[in-house]
Amino acid sequence: MRKHHRFLLGMLVLGALLSAALLYAFRAATTIIAHYNPVPRPPKIHPDYTGTAIPPNIAPLNFIVRESAARYCVRIHAKEGPPIQIQSRKPKIHIPIHPWKKLLAANRGRPLHLDVYTQDKTGTWKKFETITNTITNDEIDDYLVYRKIKLSVMWKDMGVYQRNLQNYDESIILHNSSFDSGCVNCHSFLNNSSSNMLTQVRSPRYGTPMLMAQNAEVSALNTRTKFTPGKVGFTAWHPNGRVIAFSINSFEMFFHTAAIEVRDVFSHASDLALYLIDSNKVLSTSSITRPDRLETFPEFSRDGRYLYFCSAPQLPVERYREVRCDLMRINYDPKTQKWGQLETVLSADKVQGSITQPRFSPDGRLLLFNVSEYSTFPTHQAQSDLYIMETETGQFRKLPISSNRCDAWHGFSSNGRWIVFSSKRLTGRFARPFFSHIDETGKAYKPFLLPQKDPTFYDSLLQVYNIPELISQPVPIKPKQLTTGILAYEQAPHADIVTGATPGLPPVPPHRPQPPSTYDQPWLQRE
């Protein structure tokens, strides 16, 4: 054997021995801590995964123990299956994914316990009160789609992402860097299925297409007609999958002198219309395009007979605090394209606030909505709460899971047992996705934060999550397909207008031209 070969072999053996020694030193301790001092309180852990209900198919809820110690030990156990024990010198607890999945799968409907031990420098162990969560029988959809953006009016680094909830994989659905930093806004899915997806784009260069992805094919829809000249804001699928309700909003941003939320949004005009996929036609009626009202946030009832939406009086910007939305509905028959009478489902006066973002549970029994002090756009409100209504009785109540910050952009899972929403409860300004279990009676359980591999992930994240939507399978469309759709928008045929359905349809009131943002140009104003 040559000299250098011998040297190589020696190095390999040494490396193997060293690896074995390291593995031994850092092996997962499986010994049970028999002697400890009990601490009569639960440990402080972050994120707060305590006393909550979790789905049996969620990724490990990694957390950080906020107790100072030299060593940490966490034992996760339930009635069935082997417990998981993690020892660490650092307070970050990374739960191994496979044992976690097994433990959850074996204990559906049962409590899940977390014992947290800490060891001080003298070697004494302390055991805190056991944290107990409940593993529900109800699974959550496997994927969550959300938009991640910076707190900015500039469209920089904005994208729609999908996250596998069984692990930590996140992938891009569409990022605005692929089309010259335009805006990607408000995606929606039909029945929590990824095979029918909508998202809107606003690009100074490529226009304002509504991107529709159906059965792995993308089309860029041009919904601009003389009745619907504005940019599409919020969309909703009709349960038959052939009709899309959309709002055309003309927003203006304004600012607050001393509020927690610096920015606010005022709607200068807002109307609703329907897009008929098969005939490439846009349909509307005077009831949902009233010049004296702002109609927004469309949502079809699950039987497809009613279009629900929010409606507020059209007021000058100075009276922005008086803008409060009522919850309305109008009968619509997709076969005959006939509209019925307009009805007020719930008035703003009744809830003492502005009702926005109505979302039906898959069985149509529950209607989840948002109530804020004012506004047609609750995202920038310092506080907005989640309310739930039983559609049969019309009874509504504020969900106790609402926080003293903004909770918005909510939606149901495909089985109706989970809701997801964007909440600013953790940081005041940065919205994060939370899940809450809803049982048969409509009771909502303590929400928990979307878990991340690094439990401190959100602590320094300067982006916000909005429009979280649960879907059962991953979006089959590649980002490139969506980008190609945007680039091809110029060739997209304009939608036709249906006038026969609602004779005498008045045109949408001309949108008041937005004043240029001259808040920083007093001299121009003066002149």
Place this chain on the structure above:
Amino acid sequence: MLNSFRTLLTQNPDRRLRSLLFFILFYLYIWLEVDTRLIYHGAGAISDFPVFFRGWTFFHRFTSYPGGILEYLCALLSQFLYIGWAGALVLTLQAWLLSLCTDYLFKAVNLPRLRCLRFVPPVLLLITYTRYTYHFATTTALLISLLSVCLYLTATQKAKLSRLIVFLVLSVFVYTIAGGAYLLFALVCAIYELLFARRCWFALVYLLSAIVIPYAGGVLVFDVSIIDAFTNLLPVSWKIFEYENYKKILIIVSALYLFAPSVLLVSGLCRSFFITHAQPLNQPNAPKARPHKPTKKKRGSKFSRLRSRILSWYSGAPIIKWSVESCLLFVLVGAVIFFSRDIKKKALFETDFYAARRMWPQVLAAAPKHPNSYYIVHAVNRALYHTGRMPYDLFRFYQSPDTLFLTAAEHRESYFKKFDIFLDLGHVNMAEHELTESLATDGRRPLILKRLALANIAKRTIHTARVHLSALGKTLFDADWATDYLQQLRSDPTFTLPADHEIQRLRRYMPVQDYGFSPMPFEHILLDLLKKNARNRMAFEYLMSSYLLTGELGKLIQNLHRLDDFDYTQIPPLYEQALLLYMHKEKKPVDLHGRQISQLSRQRFENFKKVYAFYGGNKEAAFQSLANAHGDTFFFYSTYGLSGLKK
């Protein structure tokens, strides 16, 4: 290759010495004259300066596209620009390696006469720095490509390895690390094989690989767009092109990229076409070139004899030769730098840098280099206020109503320049708005994160402040600052922080009455601030200055009573001048709240009128005389709309 580089370093001590001297001067110039701290600061003009955060999460996103790893390393190295000497060291090291690679390349292809061109890449680099642009990642990608070319040449010359295998391995490495800069590697290797080694098939394969490898690696493996697959980290990448400021300097960066391949191509073609018996390199069996037969020396004229005598003396005196060549080099480089540097841009960066650090005398010292820039005047006005000179020296500098708050339409998105004025004034919400926009456009810079944290602590939105502090805690140089604040917030459950003067000042001044606004004139903002705290001196002086600049003397007089809220011993001269002019025009007295207009102001006004009258009231004719004597007064500004003209 290490040996080859070692040889390069050890051979020719005169060459080494010249290089050493060149790079010492390069280093000193970058450190002391360019000042890398200015590039790090960015002044709102370098929007693509990378941030760097410790931790896996930050690293992870760089692994998803070709060239990402290099971008990550460059982000790390770029942070050293924060410290002048360390930043200069990083940039000099990069320039030196580029020079070394160029030298090695020309040596390897047997172009010894061109080795003096090794200084061209460092000079081109220096031009980009003297013009205050940031192309570190792009130029480092170039360096990786050239280093790989050198590695390829060394490996294929000495080792008995298959050229194709070496090329393929290096291709995968270069593409993964340096992204689109791989095209340069493939191109240079192809030129070498075609024109110097005379292996056409290899050249063809390499050129084909320039298409195949980015497509296979970028589009199929990394799943990036075809444009990104081919252009990431190249000067033509959209990521660089989107910055309007960079379009001019991209010619220099492109020249840097094209320098080596162009020289090789031209010299290779010359060799192919003009030297009939040129032999391919690295072919051991190739017959040796026929030795030159000594030819009879022709007897030349007196002049040519003299010239050859001088030349032979010159060749025989290595010290003189070295000195002359070195002087020539340094003069040439000096001339290039002299004519390419951008003094105005430097002044812009300096004033912004010093203003951000509240180094007011330095702001005022740097400003005259580019006195008409709105950005600079904006910084100067802050400096004037903070040095107590605003109501005295406002018109010593060029002024316009737009300079106080950068209100011109073209400055609407200059968020980076605006947030400090609102923090100074105590309008925390406006500052927060500008800061968050700046965070989106200029990146998560520590300077912005610090201010956002302070604004949120002042507002008692502590959870939000903690997010900014946690992000700041992952930076290299400001982590301690963030940790200190996080600790303070933990130990003070009421978040009062009584010992923190900045927080207390902000809380004293920030408006408490909330209302929505858009648009809102700055006059209202300033009055609002004075309503909250009548002793907000900055709001007062800015309000009065804005009235002076817009000529709203009636409003100035209405607010004159506010002087009583402060410790002015007398009416500041610029306000006196405004009062005198107002009284002169309106022919009515003004309530001075028990104060007097000074004799000096009255004399200046009389003198101004006298000079004006001397020219028969002809504005144009009186301009120069008035500018010389009264160019720093409100009288002059009011008459001509100009200021800062007094010699």
